Amino acid sequence: MKRSVLAIGMMVTALSAQGKATTEVAMVGDSVFIRSEFGANRYLIRKVDLRSLGRGNEVVNFAGARMVSANGDIPFERGYTISQENDDATPLKFNGTYIGANHGAFFGVKIPCDPCSGLAGTKWKDAEGTAFRVVTIDKRSVTLISDEQGKAGSWSFKIQAVGDLSQIGGLKVLRTEKQERDQIYPSVKRISESVNGGLLASLNENYQATNKVEVGEEYQLLSPDRGRSPVAIVKVRYVFHGLKTDVYTDVKALSTLHSFSMGGAQAGAINFRGARLEQMVEAGSTLSQWSDRTDGPEALRVQASEAVASQRVVGGAYSFGQTVGVVSATINGHPAAQANRVDLSAARKLYPIAIDGVTLNPGDVVSVKAYRNYWPGDEPVAAN
Structure with missing residues (x-):
């Protein structure tokens, strides 16, 4: 118990420290680039695509996180891959299927x-x-x-x-x-998308310092039946500051949604090529300490007092990691029953669960705050 409390305290300290890291933003076409300090003489660049080329739904997508030297203006494409982020936008689950984000x-x-x-x-x-x-x-x-x-x-x-x-x-x-x-597909009908550079009046292809970057979208979820009628409205807001991304998701039900579940944030395995991948669930019933998940891991459903999971690379050319978790969840403004669970897939993907198995009636509104956080070094506390 003492170790779990200490670990959570260390993580909160790390996240607070990372929130003070620099944030720079550039925009090229329909892609937003966020650059932040990532250890000594390094930057982390994250790419966000406003359009989803080659996917069934048109939604905002994380498009990769790469590390570059802080010496010179090195482009994203030449960076060392920290994560591909191939499918890290978070869908919902109800009526017997995952839907929304990149899912039909x-x-x-x-x-x-x-x-x-x-x-x-x-x-x-x-x-x-x-x-x-x-x-x-x-x-x-x-x-x-x-x-x-x-x-x-x-x-x-x-x-x-x-x-x-x-x-x-x-x-x-x-x-x-x-x-x-x-x-x-498509399972969504886009209503709007937006980019806000915080203190900046406008964005261009040159990096500019700011306090935060907000990328938002709103879309309807469409029924797969013949009428393709909208069954919910989803609003997602990604707030980038330092190395942390806060994710705010609001879902308004337009019809009855059975066995409704959602996470708010999820993360595929970070780049462990030539190294080992370790993962951990904070205060979990299992996997509560760093555990090797490199070779043929099984899918796990871990009960945890906090829906927070981390992963790190061990023994590679660089040391870095990522933490994803749920902060809060409400239904119609009232605290929702916590799922207290993190799922891990056989593909090493992390799914902290916010709400699980409730029925939403027309007009009900669910709000979830979650986060995604990259950090350099061997532990979250090592980030700055």
């Missing part, structure tokens, strides 16, 4: 086709008579979704076609022996 509702059926031209919007039925329709198409496959199998709005879909699919009103047949589940 996981109710699609993907089937190879050759040729695929002319199949957009077509309707099909399987051997049991269940109706499907094509929602997305590419050169070698189509993704379909069935009609709802329960009452409207139940999000109960058939996720595997039985037998081959026969075109309704046509003669074509889609063979289904190689079918697989797929996500339904």
Whole structure:
């Protein structure tokens, strides 16, 4: 118990110290670059993309964190990779699927086709008579979704076609022996995005010092059903100051959302190439001390009094780490029951959970504050 209290105290001290670190910002096209001191003679540059090229949803995405020398104006692309941040934007989970951020509702059926031209919007039925329709198409496959199998709005879909699919009103047949589940995109409809440079009146391609940088967005979450009606409105605000990123997420339910869960922040494994990766859950029922997660780790669900997890690189050319955690969660302005849990995937991804398994009714508003924090050295307290 004493060690857990001490560790949390050290982390709070480290985060306070890091909040005083310099913050510089530049903007090139639809990308924002945030630069901060990262140990002696080093900068950490984080890239944030306002557009999501090659992804199913158009949302703000973390686009990498890299370390560069503080001697000279070294561009992001030439830096040492601290984290790829490939999928660190945080989705929600309800009605049986992850959705939002980079996720689409996981109710699609993907089937190879050759040729695929002319199949957009077509309707099909399987051997049991269940109706499907094509929602997305590419050169070698189509993704379909069935009609709802329960009452409207139940999000109960058939996720595997039985037998081959026969075109309704046509003669074509889609063979289904190689079918697989797929996500339904887009699952969001963007309303707005914004960038605020704090003390700065405007941003350009040159780095400028500021007190903080805010990147925000608002979007609707869309039902995967035929009407594609909005079921929630999501507002996310990322506040960068020093090496820390505070993440504020508000979700307003427009319909009943069952088994609603969210984290507020998540993080893929940092770059441990040529080194070892250790991870830890603060005050966790397990993994409460640094543990090696380099080789073939199993997925874990760790109960913890605080939803805070850290990771660090050991034995590599550089020493650095990252901490992610949940600060608070409310529903309609009242403190929500804490999930007290951190999930770790077999891919070494960290998921501190803020809210888990509640039902939201139309008009309910959930607000979560979380954070992401990089630090140089072997422990969070070593950052400055």
